[in-house]
Amino acid sequence: xxxxxxxxxxxxxxxxxxxxxxxxxxxxxxxxxxxxxxxxxxxxxxxxxxxxxxxxxxxxxxxxxxxxxxxxxxxxxxxxxxxxxxxxxxxxxxxxxxxxxxxxxxxxxxxxxxxxxxxxxxxxxxxxxxxxxxxxxxxxxxxxxxxxxxxxxxxxxxxxxxxxxxxxxxxxxxxxxxxxxxxxxxxxxxxxxx
Amino acid sequence: xxxxxxxxxxxxxxxxxxxxxxxxxxxxxxxxxxxxxxxxxxxxxxxxxxxxxxxxxxxxxxxxxxxxxxxxxxxxxxxxxxxxxxxxxxxxxxxxxxxxxxxxxxxxxxxxxxxxxxxxxxxxxxxxxxxxxxxxxxxxxxxxxxxxxxxxxxxxxxxxxxxxxxxxxxxxxxxxxxxxxxxxxxxxxxxxxxxxxxxxxxxxxxxxxxxxxxxxxxxxxxxxxxxxxxxxxxxxxxxxxxxxxxxxxxxxxxxxxxxxxxxxxxxxxxxxxxxxxxxxxxxxxx
Numbered sequence: 001x002x003x004x005x006x007x008x009x010x011x012x013x014x015x016x017x018x019x020x021x022x023x024x025x026x027x028x029x030x031x032x033x034x035x036x037x038x039x040x041x042x043x044x045x046x047x048x049x050x051x052x053x054x055x056x057x058x059x060x061x062x063x064x065x066x067x068x069x070x071x072x073x074x075x076x077x078x079x080x081x082x083x084x085x086x087x088x089x090x091x092x093x094x095x096x097x098x099x100x101x102x103x104x105x106x107x108x109x110x111x112x113x114x115x116x117x118x119x120x121x122x123x124x125x126x127x128x129x130x131x132x133x134x135x136x137x138x139x140x141x142x143x144x145x146x147x148x149x150x151x152x153x154x155x156x157x158x159x160x161x162x163x164x165x166x167x168x169x170x171x172x173x174x175x176x177x178x179x180x181x182x183x184x185x186x187x188x189x190x191x192x193x194x
Numbered sequence: 195x196x197x198x199x200x201x202x203x204x205x206x207x208x209x210x211x212x213x214x215x216x217x218x219x220x221x222x223x224x225x226x227x228x229x230x231x232x233x234x235x236x237x238x239x240x241x242x243x244x245x246x247x248x249x250x251x252x253x254x255x256x257x258x259x260x261x262x263x264x265x266x267x268x269x270x271x272x273x274x275x276x277x278x279x280x281x282x283x284x285x286x287x288x289x290x291x292x293x294x295x296x297x298x299x300x301x302x303x304x305x306x307x308x309x310x311x312x313x314x315x316x317x318x319x320x321x322x323x324x325x326x327x328x329x330x331x332x333x334x335x336x337x338x339x340x341x342x343x344x345x346x347x348x349x350x351x352x353x354x355x356x357x358x359x360x361x362x363x364x365x366x367x368x369x370x371x372x373x374x375x376x377x378x379x380x381x382x383x384x385x386x387x388x389x390x391x392x393x394x395x396x397x398x399x400x401x402x403x404x405x406x407x408x409x410x411x412x413x414x415x416x417x418x419x420x421x422x423x424x425x426x427x428x429x430x431x432x433x434x435x436x437x438x439x440x441x442x443x444x445x446x447x448x449x450x451x452x453x454x455x456x457x458x459x460x461x462x463x464x465x466x467x468x469x470x471x472x473x474x475x476x477x478x479x480x
Binding site: 046172179 | 201204205208209212213215216217218219220221224225227228229231232233235236239240
């Protein structure tokens with residue numbers, strides 16, 4: 001399904017390297033929102049997300065190397081953004097406590113998942129969405145954001161994060177279960193259960 | 195519906211929910227900055243064309259027709275200028291080396307000479323006469339020796355003047371202002387010279403054996419010793435007659451031939467005959 005898009009991205013990048021500025025504008029418009037929302041969801045800071053977002057595109061502009069044929073442009077772009085954000089965190093000395101304390105096995109057994117009746121009761125409140133996302137462990141949030149905003153497949157996420165595919169799959173499943181639980185409307189849930 | 199399909203459906207619903215309700219987006223300033231940076235990078239990355247490409251674009255690019263026209267016009271102007279310069283340079287020496295008309299220098303030189311002869315007592319005249327004699331002697335050393343019988347042969351004297359480049363005439367205005375007086379003086383001098391020649395011819399007719407003394411007397415009488423201009427035709431014809439009388443017919447014929455070349459329009463034989471008769475008449479009357 002993504003094959004035509006992949007070809008289009010690579011062709012646009014080639015055209016830009018050959019001096020066509022419009023190709024870059026098209027490429028930027030195509031991935032602008034997804035990449036920024038991925039960074040914003042990952043760091044939770046709009047200013048920092050913009051800074052890393054800008055750094056990412058500048059790296060792409062300054063880089064004269066062509067995209068490797070074997071790598072999807074989108075994967076390449078999100079990988080650059082992820083590395084930039086990690087670099088920033090390392091420089092600023094931010095400690096990812098949640099990452100260290102998170103125990104996947106514990107979460108795997110504790111999250112039974114919402115029932116079908118709860119699925120329609122997901123809160124549309126922006127604050128609740130942001131809070132639920134921020135409550136996720138770092139790895140699960142990263143996998144979920146790459147899947148939701150980058151529209152990447154599991155094997156692509158595994159390649160980008162250099163993590164086994166099974167681990168990526170389980171992280172996504174845990175993230176989805178937790179988000180369903182956090183976003184479920186408690187009042188509606190109580191009514192259904194009563 | 196299997197549990198796996200149910201799980202996939204839930205996943206899709208949740209992802210779609212997040213995609214629809216996530217509102218974050220980069221600011222317009224960041225968008226503009228990134229797009230401007232991309233454009234700037236393209237401008238900087240454009241390789242500057244080499245001199246050959248620039249030359250090709252200059253020759254055959256936009257506006258090349260005007261440049262070609264200007265180049266052709268410039269070349270044509272240069273060619274015309276060069277041609278004119280070379281042509282003028284070739285012509286200039288010819289113009290300056292052209293021999294002056296035979297009559298012009300003779301007239302110009304005769305005028306002051308006749309005036310000088312009109313005032314023989316002048317010290318300036320004596321000094322210039324001495325200089326002229328010296329110049330003549332020097333010219334004779336450089337030029338082929340003329341016939342001994344004609345030490346002051348008019349054609350021989352005129353020939354180097356005709357061959358030599360025309361000298362710039364000093365003070366032409368003065369020459370022109372003196373021309374009227376010079377004409378009168380020349381006529382007077384010619385009359386005197388003619389009278390002297392006639393008396394000398396008579397004296398020589400009385401003593402036909404030509405000797406050196408006679409020649410010197412004749413030359414002195416004719417004023418040829420220091421003459422640097424052509425004598426009148428009649429005088430030269432009398433010279434021919436004198437030579438014939440002295441038995442030097444070859445020299446007389448040669449002189450006559452020269453006179454014929456100088457005066458092709460004149461009937462020299464008739465004039466010679468007339469002079470002969472004029473010379474013989476006094477003798478016969480005597």
